[in-house]
């Protein structure tokens with residue numbers, strides 16, 4: 001298919017690699033930073049994404065830009081009936097949610113969100129194992145390191161207006177998404193967010209705790225103030241026992257049943273191996289007309305939980 005990628009930073013370059021590996025026709029790339037375009041001398045480069053979409057008329061665009069740009073880029077592509085695969089999070093403001101859903105409804109094109117961890121073999125194993133079981137509760141724990149150097153990589157990071165938040169909307173949004181995917185969408189949340197280790201460096205939280213209430217309650221502790229990136233853990237408790245994912249390995253009642261931790265990851269270990277499978281599924285949906293599972297409504301679930309947590313400040317808040 002004729003594809004364009006917008007944003008050629010850490011993840012955008014990876015999207016271009018994967019598209020080339022799939023033999024898709026990457027007809028254009030776009031980045032406001034001219035230096036980033038020079039990495040792809042054989043692909044037509046643009047600094048203005050609207051000009052690119054109007055001139056090149058790609059069938060699909062991948063949006064790999066800073067968070068605050070996602071809504072306007074997604075809706076602009078959908079209005080032009082261009083299929084969109086957007087990196088997480090779909091948006092960072094509550095008022096953008098209906099705007100995205102309306103644009104998706106009015107478009108002939110598909111919208112997909114890059115929650116690639118749903119395609120990790122460990123996640124698929126858990127989802128399958130949970131089928132037909134009574135789920136009692138769940139919990140997640142993310143302990144990573146994102147220091148001053150990380151935040152210094154780009155101006156949009158660590159700023160409320162452009163990143164939308166810190167650990168919760170950026171790193172832990174994947175864990176929030178998996179938790180709600182495994183046990184169901186909650187109705188309310190109580191949460192606390194704090195800047196523990198980067199006061200004066202970032203204006204967003206590096207640590208968050210939340211408990212979600214719904215048919216099944218779940219909790220999450222997340223911090224990027226740890227000394228290193230430790231394996232993320234998710235536990236789901238059922239009436240038939242406990243299933244746990246640590247470092248992409250799956251344990252049932254403490255016994256290893258599905259080992260994936262040594263498998264190759266995409267760019268960084270913490271990104272997991274799901275990007276390739278997600279992109280493959282998205283393109284198959286476009287080609288066959290099948291619905292893509294992580295569409296606007298589905299991709300916004302974790303965003304809704306995160307935004308309600310920011311609002312909560314220790315009080316139970318409706319999601």
Ligand SMILES: NC(=O)c1ccc[n+]([C@@H]2O[C@H](COP(=O)([O-])OP(=O)(O)OC[C@H]3O[C@@H](n4cnc5c(N)ncnc54)[C@H](O)[C@@H]3O)[C@@H](O)[C@H]2O)c1
Nearest residue numbers: 007008009010011012030031032033064065087088154271
């Ligand atoms: N799914 C994952 O596991 C995963 C991993 C990393 C990043 N991400 C997401 O991908 C997105 C990008 O993250 P990143 O780490 O690659 O950021 P980055 O800062 O490395 O890259 C962003 C790029 O967008 C470009 N850009 C900024 N404004 C632009 C505009 N108006 N038009 C075109 N290009 C523009 C920048 O110049 C930069 O090259 C974010 O949403 C992030 O959360 C997802």
